Amino acid sequence: xxxxxxxxxxxxxxxxxxxxxxxxxxxxxxxxxxxxxxxxxxxxxxxxxxxxxxxxxxxxxxxxxxxxxxxxxxxxxxxxxxxxxxxxxxxxxxxxxxxxxxxxxxxxxxxxxxxxxxxxxxxxxxxxxxxxxxxxxxxxxxxxxxxxxxxxxxxxxxxxxxxxxxxxxxxxxxxxxxxxxxxxxxxxxxxxxxxxxxxxxxxxxxxxxxxxxxxxxxxxxxxxxxxxxxxxxxxxxxxxxxxxxxxxxxxxxxxxxxxxxxxxxxxxxxxxxxxxxxxxxxxxxxxxxxxxxxxxxxxxxxxxxxxxxxxxxxxxxxxxxxxxxxxxxxxxxxxxxxxxxxxxxxxxxxxxxxxxxxxxxxxxxxxxxxxxxxxxxxxxxxxxxxxxxxxxxxxxxxxxxxxxxxxx
Numbered sequence: 064x065x066x067x068x069x070x071x072x073x074x075x076x077x078x079x080x081x082x083x084x085x086x087x088x089x090x091x092x093x094x095x096x097x098x099x100x101x102x103x104x105x106x107x108x109x110x111x112x113x114x115x116x117x118x119x120x121x122x123x124x125x126x127x128x129x130x131x132x133x134x135x136x137x138x139x140x141x142x143x144x145x146x147x148x149x150x151x152x153x154x155x156x157x158x159x160x161x162x163x164x165x166x167x168x169x170x171x172x173x174x175x176x177x178x179x180x181x182x183x184x185x186x187x188x189x190x191x192x193x194x195x196x197x198x199x200x201x202x203x204x205x206x207x208x209x210x211x212x213x214x215x216x217x218x219x220x221x222x223x224x225x226x227x228x229x230x231x232x233x234x235x236x237x238x239x240x241x242x243x244x245x246x247x248x249x250x251x252x253x254x255x256x257x258x259x260x261x262x263x264x265x266x267x268x269x270x271x272x273x274x275x276x277x278x279x280x281x282x283x284x285x286x287x288x289x290x291x292x293x294x295x296x297x298x299x300x301x302x303x304x305x306x307x308x309x310x311x312x313x314x315x316x317x318x319x320x321x322x323x324x325x326x327x328x329x330x331x332x333x334x335x336x337x338x339x340x341x342x343x344x345x346x347x348x349x350x351x352x353x354x355x356x357x358x359x360x361x362x363x364x365x366x367x368x369x370x371x372x373x374x375x376x377x378x379x380x381x382x383x384x385x386x387x388x389x390x391x392x393x394x395x396x397x398x399x400x401x402x403x404x405x406x407x408x409x410x411x412x413x414x415x416x417x418x419x420x421x422x423x424x425x426x427x428x429x430x431x432x433x434x435x436x437x438x439x440x441x442x443x444x445x446x447x448x449x450x451x452x453x454x455x456x457x458x459x460x461x462x463x464x465x466x467x468x469x470x471x
Contacts, residue, residue: 080451083123083157085113085176086168091310093370094341095191098251100126102444111162113153121153131160143171150175158184164451166226174213177221185454188222190214193232194363197283207362211236218244223454228368231388235366246450250368251440256377259345272418274305274383275351277344277371280320280335281312285359287323291407292414294327301332302418305355308347310338348378352424353400353417356384360405375400377437381427383413399431 082103084096092114100110104126111123115135123131133156136149150172157165157176166187167173177186196206214236218225225245227233233241276289286307293305311317317335324333339347348354354375358364365387372393375382384390386402394400401416403409417424 078452079108080163080448080455081109081111081161082164082166082451083111083113083160083162084166085153085157085173087115087170087173088168090115090117094253095250095370098253098440099444099447102441103448106444106448108448121149131156146170146172147175154178158182163455169210169214169217174217174221177217180221183455183458185223185451185458186221187454188214188217188225190225190227190232190236192363193227193229193235193366196363197361199361203362223458224450229366229389229392232366248443248446248450249438250370250373251443252370252373252377252437253341253345254439254441255342256345256348256374257435257437257439259349259378270302272303272353272414272424273351274303274353274355274414275348276305276307276309276355276357277348278309279312280307280309280317281314282316282319283312283314284357286316286320286357288359288405288407288410289355289357290320290323290327290329290333292410293329293333295407295411296414296418297329297332299415300418303332303414305333306336306351307334308336308338344374345378348375348380351380352428353414354380354382354384355410355414356382356390357410358385358387358390358405360385360387373437376431377435379428379432379435381424381431383410395434397427399427399434401427 082100084100086092086096096112100112103110109125111125111130113121113123116122116129116132119135120132121135122129133152134149136145154176158180161182162184164185164187165176166189167176168189168191174188177188180186194207195210196203214225218237225233225236226248227236227241227245228247228250230241230247233245233247237243237245276286278284280286289305289307293303296303307320321335324330324335354371356369356372356375358367358369364385366389367387368389369384372382372384372390376393376399382394382400383403384394384400385405391402394402396402401413403413417427
């Protein structure tokens with residue numbers, strides 16, 4: 064896959080930049096910004112990651128740990144309104160430390176950060192989840208529409224550029240003319256997944272197909288659908304095992320899922336395992352026959368790129384996943400996996416197909432190994448730095464004209 068050139072264009076070969084990557088969704092984030100920061104630092108750039116802390120502050124991390132912090136959102140103001148004064152404090156703080164690039168994963172009121180930017184700071188809206196809201200009801204639609212309006216205005220008036228993980232998200236927000244205001248910068252995959260050695264996979268018994276769900280154990284992700292699929296499948300066969308591996312969502316979902324496993328008497332075919340360190344994930348994947356990359360087909364999830372889908376392709380593991388445009392760009396039906404609708408019965412039918420037809424399963428395994436590919440985090444970092452260079456040039460050209468107009 065073609066990626067942008069390294070940050071070494073004319074006039075920038077020796078340039079060093081100060082990048083601040085801001086996200087607000089977790090004190091235990093996905094590896095995306097950590098991987099980007101590592102590769103930026105390998106090129107001698109300074110990178111701070113801003114994120115919530117476990118003690119409710121907002122902290123800035125470099126490669127050694129916390130280098131700065133500000134108080135987090137007040138808990139005395141209800142709902143989304145409590146985020147507004149925090150975002151205003153954060154905006155002033157960011158302006159004071161004066162980075163070259165500020166890249167923001169959006170949340171309510173995060174557009175405030177780019178307001179009043181009269182200097183050379185480049186602001187990028189990094190839309191890693193193309194939309195907002197959970198579910199398919201009216202409330203979810205309204206939240207999603209609100210995000211669409213806010214991000215579209217921000218793209219036109221506040222941010223220097225908008226990033227998306229795929230074209231589906233870019234077209235949702237900006238239409239067919241999205242390249243004029245946005246860039247698609249895909250998720251990266253650790254090179255460890257491409258480097259993992261594919262060993263002969265030997266089942267615990269010759270007739271058992273091993274399925275793996277890898278991710279946060281969360282009822283908010285509708286994981287009971289996997290249990291419903293296993294329950295339906297078990298009425299016909301026990302020649303399978305489903306293993307769920309991942310951290311709890313801090314809402315008690317792990318205990319709830321384990322309770323459902325017992326309630327449905329699935330202990331002989333379903334197992335819930337503790338999470339493994341990220342560096343061990345490639346090895347873990349290679350111990351299974353098929354990944355169950357279940358995705359709820361909500362408004363937002365239909366536009367989303369999922370890291371686990373990319374990692375399974377990189378390591379050469381066949382997968383069953385929900386049919387969405389981003390997933391269909393990775394999983395080729397009947398080649399390296401199966402695409403199904405968001406239905407427990409559909410997942411159960413796909414699993415049954417692989418149990419009943421060993422030749423199909425063998426073919427999927429072989430083709431998945433042949434189709435191993437990925438955009439690595441190094442590639443993604445190169446792409447980011449190339450775009451940053453262009454945006455800084457535009458900012459620098461704009462600044463003198465703005466100053467001249469003010470003096471006139």
